[in-house]
Amino acid sequence: MTVMDQAEIVNAIVGSLLEERALVEDPEWDSVAVVTSVTPDCVDMTAYRYAGDAAGRATPLNSPEHQLFRDLQEATRGPDEQTWEVCIVKVERDRARGSVNFVYPREAGTWRIDPTDPRRLAETLRPCNADFS
Numbered sequence: 001m002t003v004m005d006q007a008e009i010v011n012a013i014v015g016s017l018l019e020e021r022a023l024v025e026d027p028e029w030d031s032v033a034v035v036t037s038v039t040p041d042c043v044d045m046t047a048y049r050y051a052g053d054a055a056g057r058a059t060p061l062n063s064p065e066h067q068l069f070r071d072l073q074e075a076t077r078g079p080d081e082q083t084w085e086v087c088i089v090k091v092e093r094d095r096a097r098g099s100v101n102f103v104y105p106r107e108a109g110t111w112r113i114d115p116t117d118p119r120r121l122a123e124t125l126r127p128c129n130a131d132f133s
Contacts, residue, residue, distance in 0.1 A: 006075045013068050014091060014098055022059045023049060032059065033125035034089045035111045036069050043069055046113060048122045056122030076102065086111045090127040097132040 029049040037044045043066035048056035077083045084102035091098045113121050
């Protein structure tokens with residue numbers, strides 16, 4: 001098995017997202033955001049798809065392989081062995097743009113679902129032009 005580099009891993013993640021049944025079957029979405037938390041014990045993914053100004057819709061994920069996120073975490077490990085805990089992937093369909101951002105453990109809590117305000121995360125993740133600059 002060959003080892004993929006960071007760009008290949010990101011491309012594989014985006015490609016698998018675009019094959020998601022919920023996205024393939026929904027012609028109305030224009031962007032999608034996925035927040036993935038990677039810890040030694042668990043990989044947890046939450047996704048929302050967006051259509052215009054409508055509220056983000058929770059989107060079930062079946063295609064992305066959790067191992068791809070573990071591989072990406074390893075490929076981006078810093079020289080000091082520091083690594084991110086949360087990866088945010090955003091894709092804008094019509095403009096074929098994407099972005100990937102990494103969040104380190106100190107700020108990772110910001111990207112968890114708050115049971116008292118479940119819509120907060122969907123709106124915080126909503127893709128905007130600044131994400132793709």
